[in-house]
Amino acid sequence: MGQVPITPRNIKFALGGEDKRNWFAGDPVRTAILDGASILFPYGEGKFIESVIHFRDRITDPRLLADINAFAAQEGVHSREHRRYNKAIEAFGGDIARLEKRLRDVVEKMERRGVSPEYKLALTCAFEHFTAMLAHELLADPHFLDGAEPEFARLWRWHAIEEAEHKAVAFDVWNQVGPKGLRGYLMRVRAMLRATRIFTSQTRFNTHVLLRERGQTNVLRNARRILHFAVIRPGLLRRSFGVYLSYFRPGFHPWQHDDRHLIEQHKNSYAAEPVIAAE
Ligand SMILES: [Fe+2]
């Protein structure tokens, strides 16, 4: 169950303006990596909400019900703000709409083949593990956003805090409604492997395309610098790998990784403005 209050903060970020090109410390590669991830959020987070809300009627615990509403409210605002983010970065080059559509195509293809609501929830749990890992790294490393344009930094930190706050909601719903025993475990693992493939391949693809379409045409150099970001500095993949693997433990729960101190440390810089819970 949740370890911290889940507080939706309804904030609109001022991201527009061509002057914000290479907003991440003037570095086209780091900018494209985070922009490449942002492209996944408006559609992806909408699907997360859907998959959890689907089971709301089967939840009786009032605290988990409140968590579900707060989770949906947070993800709804994330989806909205990343839609605005993705609109703002159109000015920096790159066919953003086409990249957004790639994720939609993958999900729609999967849905046409037929997937159970339980499996969709398991996918959300897996993606939420990814967002929680990234959130942890972003909040734990005081230098992560060094040199970033302040409003972009503010958005990413806000998103990270809220991902940390609600990181266990989908998982707690899964524990109530998902298949039990070996069948449940195998579904959860299968979903994680698929989520890993989708998240890494889409982010990598988006980053490469954005770089190329923004004039960084040396593919090898781009690949080397993306790898540097992932493995050396800030070394997201290297630092998160152990936590990633912990998801495969049969008794895993998101709050076995305690981020409360990080949320405490950062949340006061954001005004809490509750928004209406999603239907
Ligand atoms: Fe989110």
Ligand SMILES: [Fe+2]
């Ligand atoms: Fe989330």
